[in-house]
Amino acid sequence: MITTLTSIITARMLGVEGKGELSAILFWPTFIAGCIGFGLPTSLIYNLKQDSSRASDYLRLSILFQIPVSILAGVVAWFGLPIWLSEYSATAVRLAQYYTVLTVPLLLAVNLLSAIAQSLDKFNIYNGIRLNVPLFNVIGLIVLWLLGSLSLTSSTNIFLLTTLLVVTYSVVSLRPYVSMGLRGNPIDRTAVKPLFGYGMKVYAMELLGTLYNQFDKIIIVALLTPRDFGLYSVVFALSRVFNTVQTAISNVMFPKVTGMEHDKIIRLVARAFRISMTVMAIVVVPSMIIGKFMLGLLFGPEFLEASSTFYLLSIECIIGGGSWVLASSFNAMGRPDLVLIRQLIAISITVALFFVLAPMYGLFGLSLALVIGAVVRLAITLFQIPRVFKVPLRSIVFDKGDYTFMVQTIKQKISGKGDRPHEKHESHSSNG
Template identity: 25%
Template sequence: MANEQTGSLRRRLFSGKSGASSVSFVFIANILIQGGNFLCGIVTARAIGPTGRGELAAMIMWPQFFAYALTLGIPVASIYKIREEPEKKGMVAGATLLSSVLLGIVAIGVGLLLLPYALHTYQHHVVHTAEWLLLVAPQALLGLTLTVLARSTESFKTYSLFTGAQPVLILLCLLVEWAFGVLTPTNAAIAYLMANVPVMIINIFWVWRTFRPEWPRDPRLLRDLLSYGLRAWGSDILGTIANQVDRLLIVGMVNPKSMGLYVVAQSVSNVLLVIPNAVTTVLLPKVAARSTEEIVAFTGRAVRVTAALMAAASLTLILLGPSILHFAYSERFDGAAPILRLLLVESVIDGVTSTLGQAFLAASSPGTVAMLQGCGLLTAVPLLLLMVPRWGIMGAAIAFALSTLARFTFVYFSFQRRLGVKPPSLLLRREDLRALRRGRSRNPAPEIASSL
């Protein structure tokens, strides 16, 4: 009997036909991503030290930022539109892919204008390298679009394969550079930004075979994509800035060594994000364009499970964090331990907040998520400008944690105001665990929750 139950659970988790199965695949991919990033951080930290790690962060951060900040919200709009009108997925894919390349080219121009000012505290060779690396912006935006299209059709096995392979390839490139004694900040930056090219090429063939992209002949489709996209773009760009505002600001306010310590602490704390990233990746395409009751019911369960898992994991890392820093990164990074504790707490709040925010995207209310990100940004910037000059990177960690708490407060109380329903409970219930085990639910959205 026990073997039958175990076999049934295994089939539900890895059959690819349920929400639990989808989350399982994405969760495994996110473990590879976070684990790969963690190992990449160890390799680079040991090879180039805190100062070199700070220079590496400066070189790879800005090209990716400019690309992701100029999406116009079209990738996330494609998810909603494909779920709403699946018969037009070819035209949606065509419009989305074309826009990603064109907007990537725009990102290069914007980056060339702003980058010298953003990295004015760094040596000339760091700025010069970062400017050349802006050429990967179209590739970065195209890669983002390709993985989003896999999400839109709930092809989470494929999505997990593509996303999980990228950090593995980056790690292999870094290890080869290290073995041959050529692992410098510049070469490491090239590995980070270019190692995913083989995966992207395979992804292009998969998207072409699955969607048969075509020129969008329907003006209404373009109008709908742009309308939703521009409303979601506020969320995209503010979210991109909010998630990196600490790095974006302190990179010009502290020395490279301090930046390296902060980046390492943040890298360890980001291990927790494997949980909410897996959930939110599946959540939006599962509930997009459903009724408000169904969206909130499913989101509530996802939030409660996410919060419980992240809280348990964070306590473990708070206890083991200093030891991890010492043995994994070497004694040169022991100074990152106090910052790590604060960033772990911030990661838990951020994970819960991002999961709650999916309900508004699914209910065609992306403007609420944009205001959510704006709330965090308006809190973070003055706090960072006030605290970093006084307390350095510890002040940055405190400021970032307070801004994330402000975002959570805003999104939680927006359920009643924007959707007309009570916000979901954050406390894990016994029926949540039962539903995860049995694939059934007694909440107001049984056909949705049962898929989890």
């Protein structure tokens, strides 16, 4: 909701083309940070769950590795952005250079700090990191709006300041754990192999995930106009509202089930997949209708030309979110290579469709390619799981005990009794 409000303010004040330029500026640090994470945040979660006594070594290795990486990425971005943004104004290009160089190391730090919070089950801090970024953004933008000073430059500065504040908040909140990574004691070199070994296993998968999730923006920058980017950024952000439940589940599921026995992992992950998909399937149709109405009312009638793109992106969001919930089972059991196979196939199909459909149908073709890619990812995952976990496909996609589980969970939460109903009521599931 806060992200949508941010889009409304920037779209109303900057217009479609100005919104497109701002989206291009904000896009590059996120994309670059996703490409150079080298799987370290995920590896931190996995290894800290396996052996928390080596937290100091894992943290220091991660920090020391990503400092030079971020510097190198900043140099490449500084000289590359004028080429990559050749169709954009000189002001937008210069802002993108400064913003990218300063923000990439901050985003890498946010990813590491989020991983620490997740691995320690400090989800209040993790939620604070996720909430404070858009919250501080929208507060800053509202202040600029009221002062009549909202522009491309001032908006970019607000986003940079927000990221810096959130990093500071995270370091203070996790001070006892971050300080372990800054101690001057010699690093145990035996920590290198598990940290970077698992990190490189998941890095290929995460890199493909980043390319898959961001390649649509790259295509827009390369083949379409700033106006197209403005339209797309608005409907894309609005469609991501449908992914809220599944994103929350995915972010909690991996650190929660890592280290469990395989049969318990699949029971919990499959249940989360079924319930989230059912809820979102019920919600999506009326919400899409309301979403189109809100698109014109809040953002302006000029954004209605992208309404068909909004419909497709909403469907893609739910299907893709469900596939990531299921994929957390492979990461938790130390088999990220299976997710890598899925991503390789899906991204190959989707990128090929981008180059075919985007020139023909513009944003609609782009979003259609994403829907097809999401269906491919889900289909491959549903094909893999029964063979890896030795369970029938039917038990993954259907369980009559889910309704009973949901009712009992809601009752327990209302009464304030128990935090983990799955541990008490697994007997209601035909899977366990």
